[in-house]
Amino acid sequence: xxxxxxxxxxxxxxxxxxxxxxxxxxxxxxxxxxxxxxxxxxxxxxxxxxxxxxxxxxxxxxxxxxxxxxxxxxxxxxxxxxxxxxxxxxxxxxxxxxxxxxxxxxxxxxxxxxxxxxxxxxxxxxxxxxxxxxxxxxxxxxxxxxxxxxxxxxxxxxxxxxxxxxxxxxxxxxxxxxxxxxxxxxxxxxxxxxxxxxxxxxxxxxxxxxxxxxxxxxxxxxxxxxxxxxxxxxxxxxxxxxxxxxxxxxxxxxxxxxxxxxxxxxxxxxxxxxxxxxxxxxxxxxxxxxxxxxxxxxxxxxxxxxxxxxxxxxxxxxx
Numbered sequence: 001x002x003x004x005x006x007x008x009x010x011x012x013x014x015x016x017x018x019x020x021x022x023x024x025x026x027x028x029x030x031x032x033x034x035x036x037x038x039x040x041x042x043x044x045x046x047x048x049x050x051x052x053x054x055x056x057x058x059x060x061x062x063x064x065x066x067x068x069x070x071x072x073x074x075x076x077x078x079x080x081x082x083x084x085x086x087x088x089x090x091x092x093x094x095x096x097x098x099x100x101x102x103x104x105x106x107x108x109x110x111x112x113x114x115x116x117x118x119x120x121x122x123x124x125x126x127x128x129x130x131x132x133x134x135x136x137x138x139x140x141x142x143x144x145x146x147x148x149x150x151x152x153x154x155x156x157x158x159x160x161x162x163x164x165x166x167x168x169x170x171x172x173x174x175x176x177x178x179x180x181x182x183x184x185x186x187x188x189x190x191x192x193x194x195x196x197x198x199x200x201x202x203x204x205x206x207x208x209x210x211x212x213x214x215x216x217x218x219x220x221x222x223x224x225x226x227x228x229x230x231x232x233x234x235x236x237x238x239x240x241x242x243x244x245x246x247x248x249x250x251x252x253x254x255x256x257x258x259x260x261x262x263x264x265x266x267x268x269x270x271x272x273x274x275x276x277x278x279x280x281x282x283x284x285x286x287x288x289x290x291x292x293x294x295x296x297x298x299x300x301x302x303x304x305x306x307x308x309x310x311x312x313x314x315x316x317x318x319x
Contacts, residue, residue: 096172241290245278
């Protein structure tokens with residue numbers, strides 16, 4: 001989203017968080033602590049010096065496919081992990097770009113959100129997929145959704161894909177929530193950074209959104225509601241991590257905060273990082289925190305989508 005090629009540029013990366021408070025480095029590990037369900041302490045460990053680990057150029061593939069929905073050529077970037085063996089199962093991390101960008105954002109961009117996603121994929125040996133999903137102004141409309149379904153299904157035929165985590169920032173943070181509530185069977189975890197959960201109320205980028213959705217709010221109101229995750233919390237049975245900025249005016253955080261609170265009340269596996277003084281960006285530490293939370297939960301045997309979640313993350317200030 002704004003600016004066009006990136007989630008945001010506000011210099012708010014050191015603003016205090018109302019949902020988590022990072023500890024200081026201890027020895028060779030950096031320990032990030034978050035209050036979970038008011039009682040349980042979640043510890044996320046990141047190796048010191050891990051920030052900015054790159055992916056190897058030789059592992060990057062730019063893939064073109066013909067969309068089943070309208071027979072147009074579409075693209076995504078596929079990044080295989082080091083030592084990849086097609087016969088072995090691998091988890092997959094999907095990264096959705098922001099408004100005005102394309103499939104290369106999460107593969108090339110130096111922004112903290114993008115580096116955190118790349119590093120998480122490397123750290124966990126995950127296949128990284130970064131689709132155009134009808135770049136550059138997708139907003140996860142019907143054609144973008146159909147492309148995503150096709151990509152996941154075709155990759156599952158080609159490789160032994162186990163768990164699928166979908167992530168994104170700004171427009172991508174919105175899109176991953178939309179896709180998760182509409183395609184529950186294909187998603188095992190969600191990481192949303194600076195997105196909205198309510199496209200009915202959201203009033204920015206309306207020309208792009210109406211073009212993607214096939215009409216305005218007045219013309220196709222059901223389409224906007226159907227793609228707004230806040231209206232469908234019962235579908236978010238998988239672990240979900242959110243990061244928002246309290247002063248974000250590009251994509252205001254209120255709908256995501258309400259959704260996270262709703263999921264917490266339903267005892268779901270959810271972690272909200274809410275930097276009250278933050279704007280439209282997520283720093284590396286916060287992005288890593290929610291990525292690790294979701295990926296760790298997804299890898300747990302108890303995190304199957306068909307099972308009710310057993311823990312929720314507090315959205316209240318840590319004292």
